[in-house]
Amino acid sequence: MMNMKLAFVAAICFGNPLVPAMAIAEDHPQITRTATGVSVTFSGSATAIDQEVTLDVITDRIIHVVAKPLGGHVAPSESLVIVDSLRRTAGPWTLEEASDYLRLKTAALTARVSLLSGAVDFLDGRGQPLLAEERRDATTFESDAYDGDAFYRIRQHFSVSQTEGLYGLGQHQKGVMNYQGRQVTLLQYNTMIGVPFLLSTNNYGILWHNYSITKAGDIRPLLPLSAFRLYSKEGQRGWLTATYRDKDDPETIRLSRPESEIDYRYLSDQPRFPDSVNLASSLVTYEGQLESPYSGLHRLHFTYSGYVKVWVDDQLQEDRWRESWNAGSFELALAMEAGHRHDIRIEWLPDGSQSYLGIAWQRPIPDTVKGTFSFDSEAGAGVDYYFVTGDSMEDVIGGYRHLTGRAPIMPRWAFGFWQSRERYKTQADLESTAMEFRRRKIPIDNMVQDWSYWREHDWGSHDFDPARFPDPEGMVDRLHKNHFHLMISVWPKINEASSVYTRFRDNGWLYPRNIYDRRKDWIGKGYTSTFYDPFNARARMGFWELMNEKLYQKGIDAWWMDASEPDVHSNINIDARKSVMQPAIGSSVRYYNAFPLENARGIYEGQRDTDPNQRVFILTRSYFAGQQRYAAAAWSGDISSRWHDMKDQIAAGVNFSMSGTPYWTMDAGGFLVERRFHNPSAEDQEEWRELNARWYQYGAFLPIFRAHGQFPYREPFNIAPEGHLAYNSMRYSIGLRYRLLPYTYSLAGGIYLYNATMLRGLAMDFPHDTQTLNVGDQFLFGPSLLVSPVTQPGVTSREVYLPQGAGWYDFYSGEYHRGGQRLAAAAPYERIPLFVKTGSIIPLGPELQYTDEKPAREITLFVYAGADASFELYEDEGTNYNYEQGKFSTIAFTYQDGTGVLHIGNRKGSFEGMLARRIFRIVYVQPERPQGVDTSISTTQTATYSGKEQRIKLK
Missing domain, CATH: 2.60.40.1760 (glycosyl hydrolase (family 31))
Known part of the structure; x- marks a missing residue:
């Protein structure tokens, strides 16, 4: 044997x-x-x-x-x-x-x-x-x-x-x-x-x-609410007491009934509400007690729209809002002992006649499953x-x-500021808004045209409504001459009444079920519509050919691929969505998640085939593995303009980035807006301004910095008047974004060359510091900048964690702090806490009005002592794919902390238009010599650089 x-x-x-x-x-x-x-x-x-x-x-x-x-x-x-x-x-x-x-x-x-x-x-x-x-x-x-x-x-x-x-x-x-x-x-x-x-x-x-x-x-399957032992408000076993009141007169009770399940998550669940109750005018409370058969940490999973408040044992745990057609979700952790009752009260103010609320729960994890x-x-x-x-x-x-594919470098202008709104209704509105930015000298590169630029019935045609956009070619040309780029909303959706519907139907490029179901959208009188099939190679080509003819040939620069889940209709259940989606390559169940991947593929391959040397930029609401190879960035969808949603974006975006997919953004300011902000009181007006200022401060440190949302209008000058703290803060955030362009664009080069990551969870760089593992309200922007957004109103400081294994400098003042500590960091209205890791080199360029206004002939190079440092400055032509043939340059900077020597390496590579000579103004930051971007900067040394290496002893 x-x-x-x-x-x-x-x-x-x-x-x-x-x-x-x-x-x-x-x-x-x-x-x-x-x-x-x-x-x-x-x-x-x-x-x-x-x-x-x-x-x-x-x-x-x-x-x-x-x-x-x-x-x-x-x-x-x-x-x-x-x-x-x-x-x-x-x-x-x-x-x-x-x-x-x-x-x-x-x-x-x-x-x-x-x-x-x-x-x-x-x-x-x-x-x-x-x-x-x-x-x-x-x-x-x-x-x-x-x-x-x-x-x-x-x-x-x-x-x-x-x-x-x-x-x-x-x-x-x-x-x-x-x-x-x-x-x-x-x-x-x-x-x-x-x-x-x-x-x-x-x-x-x-x-x-x-x-x-x-x-x-x-x-393990989540359990329904009825898996708890429930007690009513009066102590009766088996249910919670659901009370439907008049929201304008809460003393008026319309109906009270037992409910042991709260599971109204989709349109198909609406008939289970009481027939006699109008949700739009109701205030609903669920009251009683919960008792679990398990001891340990429970997690309650909520799906909701409207206003929801949750009290457990008389302590307010959550206070949330979402607009009715776009339910949100949250988890509530609750430590429970088997057989012990906990008081619960849920107060729900539905937002419209169709609103959503669902509760399920996750049992404690048994030792055998941990x-x-x-x-x-x-x-x-x-x-x-x-x-x-x-x-x-x-x-x-x-x-x-x-x-799954290397991520191409986005065009340099994509790393400037993006202004969007739901929506610019005319070309005059869009152009006048753009020129107001230029008049006020607020830096900006990109304007965005949201949906419904077409005639009401013509969704999917990509034709501009001539009554509102009489000269789209001229509009795009004037924007270009004033150094703007234009991104436009393109849905994979086609109305039955659209001028292109017959062409797509007859070629077999559509999912027909939604048409036969006569499911209507919410526009005007309501139109039946469906989505094209990007799993069909010919349909992908046909969709791009339509975009090319109607939009790209007019000079449109970037693509906003909305509803790319596909969102065949808001709030229908997943089974209904599967029945509509009929991919050419197989069943919707097998390929459900891959729709956005194939949708982006068609646009990327189509543009590169049409115009091989013009960089593609796609912004998409949905995303799948591998989509980074199609020049796609994701945004986080239709979030609400509330502090809790801003906070939730941090972990959402960082985890997206740590999925290997490097380009992510969100609607700075949030998308969905409470009605109290439409015609605000003085107090609400000031909260709105503070909320947007804080959101801009956060958004400036994302791969893509973009403001967007429903009314009220989202431009800085429409949020607050000139001189207001909010206005000053938004201008500062945008201006700093442009000064950081050498840093940010070099990070983008690193994504392509070295598979680097721009948006980083703290654990990526400090995996052995167990304190970093669960930090979900801070992140690193590149390897050097620790960003701590402010997500509460009215505060001027917040606790930050400075990871162990490095020292940290305040970016604004240069003040030094040791790592491995929690710090009550200053967060005045106009600034969020921002720290730089010891052993960092950060290049700051000149002030700009747009990314290609002028080359960075002078760069201020901040060198942060306390550890060895390195940084590679990446540059190329900015708008084409010549970098794929090696037409780019890099300059390596290394700093040895032991000797205090900065080494500027030989420039490697070249490209057309490259600066032959430039000046580096070096700012040496040490614990005993603090300097920051908001202080009076003292340049340590100045280096005139023509591509040859230099060694500089910093003093």
Whole structure:
């Protein structure tokens, strides 16, 4: 038997494609070596389900794992995420059997397959465990079908360390930073983005290669409210007391009834409200007590629109608002002991005749489930994921982009300020607003034309309404001459009454179900409409051809791809959305989440084919893995203009960025506006101004800085008069954004060249400081700037955490603070706390009115002592793709803290229009010599630079 085992090891190590049957014990799995990995087949095993487990080596740090049941008749899914040109760059790798494992080893990573269960685990280059699958069982693959498509429902559990931080997974709006022990639904929905990439502080990632709606993390089903033991207001067991009052006269009770379920989340749930009650004029209270059969931390998951306040044990826990047609969500953590009652009162003021409220809850995590992270997907051909590791979290993100595509560099003007509004109704309105920015000398590069620039019935035509936009070509030309770029809203939606509907219908490019259902939108008299099918290559081409003819040829610069979930109708349930979506390549259940990816693909490929050297910019409300390769940035959807929504954006945006998808923004100021701000009191007016000032301060440190929203108008001069603190603050934030352009654009260059990340959770740079793991209200902008937005009204300081492992300088004053402490940081009305890490180099350019107003002939170079530092200044032509052919330049700056020497390296590369000579004014910031951007700056030294290296002893 020993000789048989040696023959087996030799076979798999030295290339025999199939181990001889005589070398395999009766219950031993069949092992087949392939050119790029190994396949292990279990059949009739007493310790494993019948399955085939395949490991495919992509690079030394990436292994593709697929597990499929034997004997199935499920077609493989189309691969939409992984780049066609995926390069396998693995060095030598080996296979060997050791004990009950088959070990596949690369230079940096070991994957082991249990020969008993088929479970795979991963070890780093030092043999330390990273991640382990839990054994697959009968629940892993459950046969299912939809629309003639046979597939499996897929579940896979992983064992993770309970001390690691887990991030990514797209954009979610519950204010959660670390997904350890949490449940996340990967779903495309207004304000929600599902990206199936998980990133760990233990320097690995999982790209879950599945396109269907997926639950991740703690996937145990959420429980309905009735799973609690409920007590009414009067103490009767079995329900809460629901009281429907007249909102204008709360003493008038219209109806009181028992309710043990609060689950009104979609339009289809509306009939379950009392027939005799008009929600639009009601105030609803739910009162009583909750008692749980479990002890531990419970999480109540709320879906809501209108005004909602929640009290637990007489303590106000939440006070929220969302407009009726766009429900929001939040979680409420509640520590409970089994059998102990807690008073609860929910006060709900619906916002309109159709409003939404739902409550479910997550049980405490039992000890047997702690340390488990799972994926549960509605449809797939098998367990399918890529395991990625690296020396840092940024390395892991680089592996993700190796698989899914490098992010192109956005045009330089995209890193200026964007002004938008819902909406500019005429070309005169848009142009006069643009020129008011120029008159006031508020820096700006980009204007945005939102929806309904077409005639009312003609949604999808991309034709301007000639009554309101009589000369769109002239409008665009005048904007360009005044150094503006114009982004325009383009929906993947076409009205049945549209002038292009017949063309798209007859070519089979539409989803017809919405038309046959006669589902109408909310415009004018209401129009039946549907969406085109971007999974159909010819439909993608046809959609771009229409955009090109009607918009691009008029000079439009950028594309705002709204409702790209697709949002076939607000507030219909997910099953109804699936019935409308009929992808050309398969069922909607299997490919539900990939619509925005294919939509962006059509626009990107279409423009690059039409105009190969003009950079594409796409802003999209929904996003999927790989979409970064199509020059797409995401924004966080139709959030509300409230402080709580501003705070929730921080964790949402940082987790989106840590999903490997680098460009993100939001509506600075929020989109949906309470009616109290339409005709505000003096107090409300001042809150509105403060809210917007704080939001601009935050937005200035995002990859894309964009203001947008419903009425009141969102331009700084429409928010507050000149001289007001809010006006001054917004001007300062925009001006600082432009001065930081050398820093920001260099970060963008690093995204393309090195797979860097601009918007960073604190754990990315300080993974060993456990205090950073759950910080969801601060972030790093690039490697150097610690940003701490102010998300409460009326405050002039906020607590910030300064991570351990670095010292920190106040950006404005230069005052030094040690790391590893919580600090009550000053936050005057016009500033948010902003700190710089020791060992940083930050270039500031000149004041600008627009990004290409003048080259940065003089750069103020802030060098922050306390640690060694480096920075690479990246420059190129700004608007074309010549950088892909190497036409760009970099200048490397390094600072040695021990010697106080700044080294400016030789310039590498060149491009047309590159500055031959420039001046660097060096500001040396030390703990004992504080200097900041708001102080009287003392230049330490001045270097005239012509491309040759210099060494400067800083004094």
